[in-house]
Amino acid sequence: MNIRETVEAAERHCTAAFARIDAVALKNTERVLDIFHKHQVASRHFSQTTGYGYGDIGRDTLETIYADVFQTEAAVVRPQIASGTHALSLCLFGLLLPGDELLSVTGKPYDTLDGVIGISKNNMGSLREMGVTYGQTEMAETGLDLEAIAKTVKPNTRVVYAQRSRGYAMRFPLMPKDFAPLKEIVKSKNQDALIVVDNCYGEFVQAEEPTHFGADVCAGSLIKNPGGGLAPTGGYIAGTQQAIDRIACRLTAPSVGAEVGSYAASYQPYYQGLFMAPHAVAQALKTAVLAAAVFESLGMKTTPGVNAERGDIIQALELGTPERVIAFCQGIQAASPVDSMAAPEPWDMPGYREQVVMAAGTFVSGASIELSADAPLREPYTVYLQGGLSYSHGKIALIQTLESMEKRGLL
Ligand SMILES: *Cc1c(COP(=O)(O)O)cnc(C)c1O
Numbered sequence: 001m002n003i004r005e006t007v008e009a010a011e012r013h014c015t016a017a018f019a020r021i022d023a024v025a026l027k028n029t030e031r032v033l034d035i036f037h038k039h040q041v042a043s044r045h046f047s048q049t050t051g052y053g054y055g056d057i058g059r060d061t062l063e064t065i066y067a068d069v070f071q072t073e074a075a076v077v078r079p080q081i082a083s084g085t086h087a088l089s090l091c092l093f094g095l096l097l098p099g100d101e102l103l104s105v106t107g108k109p110y111d112t113l114d115g116v117i118g119i120s121k122n123n124m125g126s127l128r129e130m131g132v133t134y135g136q137t138e139m140a141e142t143g144l145d146l147e148a149i150a151k152t153v154k155p156n157t158r159v160v161y162a163q164r165s166r167g168y169a170m171r172f173p174l175m176p177k178d179f180a181p182l183k184e185i186v187k188s189k190n191q192d193a194l195i196v197v198d199n200c201y202g203e204f205v206q207a208e209e210p211t212h213f214g215a216d217v218c219a220g221s222l223i224k225n226p227g228g229g230l231a232p233t234g235g236y237i238a239g240t241q242q243a244i245d246r247i248a249c250r251l252t253a254p255s256v257g258a259e260v261g262s263y264a265a266s267y268q269p270y271y272q273g274l275f276m277a278p279h280a281v282a283q284a285l286k287t288a289v290l291a292a293a294v295f296e297s298l299g300m301k302t303t304p305g306v307n308a309e310r311g312d313i314i315q316a317l318e319l320g321t322p323e324r325v326i327a328f329c330q331g332i333q334a335a336s337p338v339d340s341m342a343a344p345e346p347w348d349m350p351g352y353r354e355q356v357v358m359a360a361g362t363f364v365s366g367a368s369i370e371l372s373a374d375a376p377l378r379e380p381y382t383v384y385l386q387g388g389l390s391y392s393h394g395k396i397a398l399i400q401t402l403e404s405m406e407k408r409g410l411l
Contacts, residue, residue, distance in 0.1 A: 001411065003402045007395065010293035017289045017307055021282050027207040028278035035068045036275065046268035053262025062267050063258070065274065066226075070211040070218060070238035076248050076258055077222070077270065081235030084200045084221030085112040091196050091219050091237055092116060092159060094247035098131030100158035103193075105149050105182070106174065107138045110167045110198065111352045139171050143178055146185050153189035160186050160195050164202040164210060165312035168376055168384065170303055173311030176208040183214035194243060200224055201312040201368075201386065204281040217243045223367040225313065228273035228280045229389045232265075232364055280369055281313060284387045287371065287394025288315035291385050294398060298411060313369075315385045324410050325375045325383050329359035331401025332373040332385070336361020337393070346377050354378045371397055 039061055049056045059078075066075035081087050096102060102117065114120040118128025128134065135157075137148040144162075153160065162182065164174045179195065186193050197210045197218035203225035210218050217239030222231040237247055248258035292302040292315055301318040304310055319325050329344050339361040346355040354376040362370040371388040375381070388394035405411050 001406060003399055003406060006297060007290070007294055007399050007402070010297050011290055011395070013293045013306055014286070014289050018286055021285045021289070024205070024207050025278045025282035028204045028281075031207075032069060032275060032278060035065050036271075038068070039065055041065075041271060045271065046266045048264050048266055049262040050264050051262055052260045054259060056262060058267040059261065059263065062270055062274075065271075066236055066238055069274070070209050072211050072217075072238040072244075073241040074244035075236060075238040076244060076251060077234065077236040078251065078261060079222075079232070079234040079263055079265075079270075080261055081222075081237075081251070082233070084198075084219070084224065084235060085110075085116065087219040087221065087235030087237055088113060088196075088198055089116045090247050090250050091217055091239075091243075092127060092132075092161075093130075094250035095159050095194055095196065095217075095243060096127060096130075096132045097158070099156060101133045101135055101154060101156050102127060102159045102161060103135045103137070103149075103152060103154075103157050104161045104163075105137050105144060106161075106163045107169065107171070108136060109161065109163055110200070113198075114353075143172065144174070144182055146181060149182070150185050150189060153186055153193060155190060157190055157193050160193050161198070162195065162210075162215075163198040163200075165198070165200055166303075166314055166316065170316060170318075170382065172304075173202065173314075174210070175309065175311050176202075176206050176210050176213050179210045179213040179215045194240075196239075201314055204278045205285065205310055205312055211238060216240050217247070222270070222273070223364055224369050225281050225284075226274060226277050227270070227364075227367070227369060228276035229364070229367065229369050230269040230273035230276060232269060234270070280389055283389055283391045283394065284313045284369060284371075285310060286391040287388035287398075288313060288385060290391075290395060291315045291317060291398055294402070313386045316382050317385060318380050318382045320381050321410075322377055322381055323408075324405065325377070325381045326357055327405050327408055327410050328383050328401055329357045329373045329375065331359075331404045332371065332397055333359035333361050334404065335393075335397035335400040336371065338363055352376065 118126030194216040199218040219237040222234035303316040346357040358374040360372040375383040
């Protein structure tokens with residue numbers, strides 16, 4: 001098999017999908033640019049601060065810009081938020097009190113939330129240990145199971161939690177517009193319930209965000225989509241003023257809130273990253289679409305398909321055997337611009353239940369808006385591919401990975 005020809009042939013099936021991706025990137029870039037203009041972003045927003053960081057104009061303006069991007073009243077955007085899990089944990093601990101219930105409406109949340117919620121029964125200060133109960137409804141075949149949700153929302157349901165992306169499941173991601181009917185159902189049962197969205201991997205995939213359709217809070221990681229590959233670390237949370245005030249008090253201290261927090265580096269990469277994010281997401285999406293086209297042509301199951309509407313940047317490829325999964329990840333690693341000499345092996349990653357194999361040869365450590373692949377070693381041996389700061393690199397990496405898989409007799 002001539003791999004390069006196989007990939008080129010698959011690429012010809014991607015034209016329509018690529019055009020849709022470009023159209024969304026154009027809209028999102030225009031939206032972000034308009035917001036930069038509105039706030040008159042200038043070099044003074046890139047200066048460093050130390051100590052308490054009172055009145056840090058770079059931080060405060062960046063947070064206002066995020067609030068505008070998500071069409072919310074407020075946002076916190078901080079390098080001190082260590083990860084996506086930390087951002088989500090802040091939301092839950094900020095909004096839930098003893099006696100409240102957390103209801104996940106997209107099945108079991110991402111594995112790293114197990115310890116936060118107390119699903120894994122740890123005693124490290126989980127919500128469960130604090131007296132917050134947990135309930136869950138499963139996704140229906142085609143999306144949210146609104147009937148089940150209507151039956152499950154209780155008077156003490158305080159947070160209705162939805163994960164937009166598929167995570168490590170073969171289910172469909174939620175679309176921003178799915179939050180309108182969810183909001184209607186939830187508020188009809190309980191006026192005080194807040195809709196909180198794990199927006200990881202979803203930002204800028206569509207021209208709208210869940211908060212444009214009534215979600216109260218959404219949160220994510222800055223080393224994924226909204227950091228545009230440039231933000232060195234951090235997380236964001238955007239939402240109603242009331243929710244963000246409570247969450248900011250959890251981030252720092254009650255009564256202190258978002259007023260403090262200096263950054264002795266510069267917020268410049270956060271601004272530039274947000275500006276680049278719609279483009280970076282489009283590059284990642286094109287890489288994902290190409291991967292789907294190639295593996296479909298090789299007879300493997302892929303989710304989503306080439307022309308499916310996308311809600312996140314993740315491409316699931318059902319490879320069927322652990323050998324292929326490991327070889328695929330090693331191929332992606334070998335094609336990376338950084339750490340290409342490393343050969344990833346499965347390991348027991350903290351927070352995950354099965355062994356996981358991960359490929360990430362990235363400039364920003366662990367950034368999965370850069371081309372990366374990971375897979376929990378469980379049936380049906382699905383690998384999740386995401387990211388790619390440039391489509392050219394994504395295409396080259398796929399060619400090189402397939403070539404090395406073929407050499408090992410795995411195709
Ligand atoms: C990445 C991710 C998280 C957690 O983010 P970390 O930065 O790895 O802690 C949560 N949910 C989803 C869907 C994710 O993709």
